Amino acid sequence: MTVFGYARVSTTDQNLEIQEAALRAAGCEVVRSEKRSGTTTTGRTELQTILEFLRSGDVLMVTRIDRLARSIGDLQDIVRAVRAKGASLKATEQPIDTSTAAGKAFLDMLGVFAEFETNLRRERQLEGIAKAKASGVYKGRKPSIDVEQVRAMKAQGFGPAAIAKALKIGRASVYRALEGGSQT
Missing domain, CATH: 3.40.50.1390 (Resolvase, N-terminal catalytic domain)
Incomplete structure (x- = not known):
């Protein structure tokens, strides 16, 4: 044993x-x-x-x-x-x-x-986030992708795969940035 x-x-x-x-x-x-x-x-x-x-x-x-x-x-x-x-x-x-x-x-x-x-801890956390959002304090995570940089590289003729590789991000993130949405 x-x-x-x-x-x-x-x-x-x-x-x-x-x-x-x-x-x-x-x-x-x-x-x-x-x-x-x-x-x-x-x-x-x-x-x-x-x-x-x-x-x-x-x-x-x-x-x-x-x-x-x-x-x-x-x-x-x-x-x-x-x-x-x-x-x-x-x-x-x-x-x-x-x-x-x-x-x-x-x-x-x-x-x-x-x-x-x-579960109680999770509920308290969500309540705190909701309160912070209501008071305008909580903005969420800062964007991790510079949308303007993605668009500038596209304008220079880089393709989505090349942009993703250069910025070390996923191709899907490149497409989302090019569609106009900000990426977080």
Whole structure:
């Protein structure tokens, strides 16, 4: 039986040391960590590596369930993958142990709350953007393509592919700029 630890933070400026230390203190023989969003499992190579290495009797340990997933769907997929290997999931800071009925129930409840928290954060962000737009403060992202430069190159006889290559932008962006719309 191997105890695998998994640590995750969302941004590169966040620190993994506390999670990694807690996992080692809890007896994890292997600790994998990554700096990726928990809202999806896409691109989380360290998590995928652990899931591939799990064998019957192994344990996947996290400090808190929100380190594993912030979506109930992703959490359930991960739990199914762990169970399919004959392994179990545990958390150091929460009473989660998928080898027990109570642990499974608590896991599902925490998963719902993690997703709820993510949705609340998204709603607050959208409300803030709407308020900023209403007051004329929020203008959106600054244009990344100089439409006048695209048009000038076209006037000089450059084709869309040459313009795209010279400006390191997509051809579709060149066409949009030439059609008269500003590109963001």
